[in-house]
Amino acid sequence: MDCKPNTKDCACSYPGCPRHGRCCECVAYHRGKNQVTACFFSPAAERTYDRSIANLARDKGLL
Template sequence: MVSCPNVQKNLQNCTCTYTSCDKRGKCCECVAYHRSLGEIPGCFFSKEGERTWDRSIENFIRDKTKNR
């Protein structure tokens, strides 16, 4: 894939705690990857929800409902 010119800027705001991810800071790749698995990227969750590493749509809904 083409290198992302915004990686350093994206990393400043990346909330994902999975530090060994090769898609970290490459938002387009991250979203495409999680979408292919029927998941939501970690940056869409609250800090608490992201730390579960459960990227399911069901967990996303629970997280958003709990953290309104």
């Protein structure tokens, strides 16, 4: 997938992430795993690396 890097605004803190700053690749990867990308989470929830929809709901106070 051809994707222009956007490392300045990337919220991912996962060490060595091969998709860091490559939003279209990141979305495709996590969508394929039924997950949500880091940019939807608060900084504290993002650092758990739990990209599940349930964790997003907890993070946003929906559960």
